[in-house]
Amino acid sequence: MPQPDPGPVPPRAAPPPGAAGAPVAHGAAHAPDMNEMDMNEVDMNEVVGRDDLLLLTLDTLRYDVAAELAAAGRLPHLTAHLPGGTWEKRHAPGNFTYASHQAMFAGFLPTPAAPGPHPRLFAARFAGSETTADGTFVFETPDLVSALAARGYRTVCIGGVGFFNKQGALGGVLPGYFQESHWEPEFSVASPTSFEAQVARAEQTVAELPTEQRLFLFLNASALHQPNWFHLPGATRGAGDDRRTHAAALEYVDRHVGRLFAAMSSRRRCFAIVCSDHGTAYGDDGYTGHRLGHDSVWTVPYGHFFLEPPA
Numbered sequence: 099m100p101q102p103d104p105g106p107v108p109p110r111a112a113p114p115p116g117a118a119g120a121p122v123a124h125g126a127a128h129a130p131d132m133n134e135m136d137m138n139e140v141d142m143n144e145v146v147g148r149d150d151l152l153l154l155t156l157d158t159l160r161y162d163v164a165a166e167l168a169a170a171g172r173l174p175h176l177t178a179h180l181p182g183g184t185w186e187k188r189h190a191p192g193n194f195t196y197a198s199h200q201a202m203f204a205g206f207l208p209t210p211a212a213p214g215p216h217p218r219l220f221a222a223r224f225a226g227s228e229t230t231a232d233g234t235f236v237f238e239t240p241d242l243v244s245a246l247a248a249r250g251y252r253t254v255c256i257g258g259v260g261f262f263n264k265q266g267a268l269g270g271v272l273p274g275y276f277q278e279s280h281w282e283p284e285f286s287v288a289s290p291t292s293f294e295a296q297v298a299r300a301e302q303t304v305a306e307l308p309t310e311q312r313l314f315l316f317l318n319a320s321a322l323h324q325p326n327w328f329h330l331p332g333a334t335r336g337a338g339d340d341r342r343t344h345a346a347a348l349e350y351v352d353r354h355v356g357r358l359f360a361a362m363s364s365r366r367r368c369f370a371i372v373c374s375d376h377g378t379a380y381g382d383d384g385y386t387g388h389r390l391g392h393d394s395v396w397t398v399p400y401g402h403f404f405l406e407p408p409a
């Protein structure tokens with residue numbers, strides 16, 4: 099069942115604006131040594147094989163809107179898990195869905211938005227890689243999804259935007275990395291209840307798995323992607339999307355994300371990555387949309403954290 103709307107949320111004691119990128123400043127006082135640098139103290143070689151894994155891409159989410167809502171206490175379910183209650187500011191590995199997800203599935207998650215090098219959580223074995231550290235899970239396959247399958251994970255894709263709709267050859271490329279993939283019109287950008295439907299599918303996937311079966315679940319949330327005006331009460335199709343409707347769509351996702359986190363941690367600890375694949379422009383400097391090189395597109399919110407199972 100969908101969670102009820104929690105209603106107005108009082109402002110929380112949030113770190114000051116601009117603190118979102120603070121974690122990447124660790125260890126900057128001397129020449130960067132990859133293994134001393136902050137990876138939020140996660141050794142992915144311990145995580146992989148032990149924990150379930152969630153990659154949740156909030157498609158098209160802008161960093162500035164995400165950071166503003168977090169600071170205003172309007173994302174209570176997401177900020178309850180984000181380190182410090184804030185999003186980390188990162189740079190997207192691509193400026194539209196296909197490019198960005200191809201990169202992420204190869205181990206190139208969004209990069210911290212500060213001079214690097216920055217160690218990666220996952221990396222294909224690659225001679226000369228300067229972002230592979232002790233805590234990096236290094237794989238021999240060309241992509242992370244097949245690498246996790248080789249380690250015994252059930253790999254499941256719950257699609258959202260058109261590049262996951264399995265309609266036509268191109269729409270099958272990204273879902274094709276996974277052992278199991280799901281897409282329904284109700285998951286799509288045109289559905290006002292897309293995220294609830296996607297989360298229900300995730301709950302079903304988890305319920306159907308044998309208890310000992312490790313799971314890597316990827317979910318591409320389509321709610322932020324245009325059109326999103328229908329998430330803001332009183333907005334109209336004619337007026338279209340803007341930063342306010344974008345924000346309303348993110349609040350909609352936040353209202354239901356707790357169900358996804360609960361399902362993913364229902365069997366064992368889960369390591370979760372929540373990020374955007376790229377942002378989008380709403381008339382910024384004259385630009386509209388994405389697949390273009392503007393800061394509103396390249397700058398994305400990111401967070402990773404553990405979801406602990408019920409005691």
Ligand SMILES: [Zn+2]
Nearest residue numbers: 157158195375
């Ligand atoms: Zn996208």
